[in-house]
Amino acid sequence: MTEPEIEQTETVQSLEPEVDRADAPARSAAEVMSIAEAIIFVSDEPITSKTIGEIIGEDKETVQAAVEELQKEYEERGGGLQIREIAGGWQIATRTEYHEEIRKFLKTRPSAKLSLASLETLAVIAYKQPVTVPEILEIRGVQSASAIKTLLEKRLIVTKGHKETVGRPMQYGTSKDFLIQFGLKDLTDLPSIEDFEDLVQAA
Amino acid sequence: MDEQIEQFVFDFHKETAEISTGANDELKLKLGEFAGPLDLLLFLIKQEQANIFDIPVARITDGYLTYIRLMKSLDIAVAADFLVMAATLIEIKSRMLLPRDPAAAGDAEEFEDPRKELVDQLLEYEKFKSAAQMLYERSTVEQAVFQRGAIESDDNNAEISATVFDLLTVFQKIVVRHKDQVTMEIEREEVSLSDMIKALKKRIFDEIELNLLTFFEEMHTRRELVTAFIAVLEIVRTDHVKLVQKKTFGDIFLKKVEAAAPEAAGS
Numbered sequence: 001m002t003e004p005e006i007e008q009t010e011t012v013q014s015l016e017p018e019v020d021r022a023d024a025p026a027r028s029a030a031e032v033m034s035i036a037e038a039i040i041f042v043s044d045e046p047i048t049s050k051t052i053g054e055i056i057g058e059d060k061e062t063v064q065a066a067v068e069e070l071q072k073e074y075e076e077r078g079g080g081l082q083i084r085e086i087a088g089g090w091q092i093a094t095r096t097e098y099h100e101e102i103r104k105f106l107k108t109r110p111s112a113k114l115s116l117a118s119l120e121t122l123a124v125i126a127y128k129q130p131v132t133v134p135e136i137l138e139i140r141g142v143q144s145a146s147a148i149k150t151l152l153e154k155r156l157i158v159t160k161g162h163k164e165t166v167g168r169p170m171q172y173g174t175s176k177d178f179l180i181q182f183g184l185k186d187l188t189d190l191p192s193i194e195d196f197e198d199l200v201q202a203a
Numbered sequence: 204m205d206e207q208i209e210q211f212v213f214d215f216h217k218e219t220a221e222i223s224t225g226a227n228d229e230l231k232l233k234l235g236e237f238a239g240p241l242d243l244l245l246f247l248i249k250q251e252q253a254n255i256f257d258i259p260v261a262r263i264t265d266g267y268l269t270y271i272r273l274m275k276s277l278d279i280a281v282a283a284d285f286l287v288m289a290a291t292l293i294e295i296k297s298r299m300l301l302p303r304d305p306a307a308a309g310d311a312e313e314f315e316d317p318r319k320e321l322v323d324q325l326l327e328y329e330k331f332k333s334a335a336q337m338l339y340e341r342s343t344v345e346q347a348v349f350q351r352g353a354i355e356s357d358d359n360n361a362e363i364s365a366t367v368f369d370l371l372t373v374f375q376k377i378v379v380r381h382k383d384q385v386t387m388e389i390e391r392e393e394v395s396l397s398d399m400i401k402a403l404k405k406r407i408f409d410e411i412e413l414n415l416l417t418f419f420e421e422m423h424t425r426r427e428l429v430t431a432f433i434a435v436l437e438i439v440r441t442d443h444v445k446l447v448q449k450k451t452f453g454d455i456f457l458k459k460v461e462a463a464a465p466e467a468a469g470s
Contacts (some may be wrong), residue, residue: 044353091350099347110346116238119335127334139327142239142284181380183345196333197326 032058034068037083037092040067046089046180087179088186114150121147121157125150127193129173130160148172156181240288241328243270248325255325258318260299264292295321369448370415373455374432377419394427397433403457407444413457415446 027035036052049064056063067090071083082095094102103109114122121144125137136144151157160173174187184190232280237243247266271289274281298317316322352428407413415435422428435457438444443460 041351041356044351083441093348095351096344096347099349102349103353113339113342116242116335119338120238120331123331123334123338126338127310138324139331140239141241141288141328159265171305182341183306183348184341191337193334196330197335 007194022029024156029062029066029069032056032062033070035088036063036067037070040083040090040092043091046085046087046091051089058154085185086183087176088180114154115147117142117144118147118150122151125157125172126178126190127173128173130163131173132163132169132171134169238332239282240285241265241325242332243285243327244288244321245329255322258322260292260296262311264289264296267292291321338468367457370432370435372429372444373415374419377416378425378428380420394430396430396433396437399427399430400437403431403434403438404442407438407457407459411459412447415455415457418457428469 035056036049039052039055040047045133048060049067050060052058052067053060053063067083074083075077080094080098081092083090085091117140120140121136124139126129128135128139133144133148136148148157154177155175156178157172158175160171162168163171178184179186179189208296237246242268244263247263248255248258251259251262251266253263268289271281271285274285295317315317323388401414403418406418418435419428419431422431438457445458445460447456447458448454449456
């Protein structure tokens with residue numbers, strides 16, 4: 001009648017739809033919400049509605065709607081947690097208001113901040129990617145070799161092939177870790193670079 | 204002018220420069236450095252309260268050179284890029300001093316403001332400087348957000364580490380199999396342990412993943428087999444290599460562990 005339970009030791013090597021729901025009763029919206037919440041909680045990386053859908057056998061629109069509803073509930077509850085979209089997926093995280101208390105508990109310090117040179121280099125790469133070292137030099141007016149090294153080490157930038165011009169220089173772009181560390185949904189979440197132009201004129 | 208010390212502080216990052224103007228207008232460098240010549244120029248322009256679209260080149264150049272001299276006198280290494288900019292400023296200054304070519308006087312369009320290129324560069328740079336500030340603020344906010352740590356699951360531990368006992372089991376299998384094979388014990392050159400290790404490393408480097416069973420089966424003599432076994436233990440102990448068993452009682456693989464390298468895929 002019921003199939004034997006899948007042993008924990010067998011590994012899932014690829015993300016295939018595991019559940020055939022053809023004969024199972026349809027889930028209620030509330031149920032989808034709860035299941036999605038549990039999965040988002042357990043996932044150590046931001047997870048997409050599509051992925052959740054594949055695992056539980058629902059289509060991604062259903063999941064998307066459920067999670068958005070869940071997000072609203074979290075907001076209304078105003079508790080210590082929030083559900084947000086980051087680096088293209090959903091994530092449960094703490095609210096910024098409580099960071100001090102949390103730090104007391106975790107006994108961690110904020111990680112070392114990037115230097116001004118690194119931040120500038122990162123900004124250029126983020127907005128102009130894929131971009132080469134000479135192109136970065138043109139904008140910053142200064143060599144960025146050590147900044148690039150730092151950014152590569154922190155996995156904030158990655159190489160993105162070569163530019164098909166003389167010398168085939170290496171190109172750089174931002175990584176997924178960049179989105180996560182800077183709290184971005186995706187690159188379009190960055191304010192337009194032209195917005196900064198207005199600040200310039202006002203100064 | 205005020206008697207009090209004017210301080211220009213870039214307060215979003217401790218490492219940027221603080222230049223305070225003493226009552227007698229002497230520039231005193233307090234700490235840190237500018238992110239580049241453009242950064243310094245922007246600062247000087249602000250300090251002069253000059254219009255970026257009509258930079259008083261002579262005064263700005265003077266301020267710039269003063270700063271360079273100051274850095275040198277304080278024994279701070281001046282990056283080459285700062286000197287390139289100094290040269291550029293001096294060149295612009297001299298071009299501005301030269302009288303206009305009377306032959307071209309009639310055509311106002313053709314006369315290019317020698318400052319134009321620099322101004323364009325400064326404006327472009329300032330956009331990214333502001334963007335950097337934005338990123339800094341974002342990361343500060345992000346540092347106040349926490350998520351729960353990874354929960355160990357089969358997926359993030361997909362490859363169960365094989366123990367030495369699993370390895371021994373595989374080895375035993377081969378030794379038994381080996382016994383049954385008829386091999387001519389021809390006197391052959393002994394493969395030393397270091398050679399074996401070298402060969403093994405190369406194999407892993409080339410193939411990334413190496414099936415141990417296959418590897419052991421390639422050994423011709425018992426002695427080679429033992430040497431191979433020790434080589435595997437040694438390489439797992441010392442190098443960026445790990446033993447992996449995808450299924451319980453499955454084949455054991457030697458897998459290269461990637462050292463921290465830039466990811467190939469981006470976001």
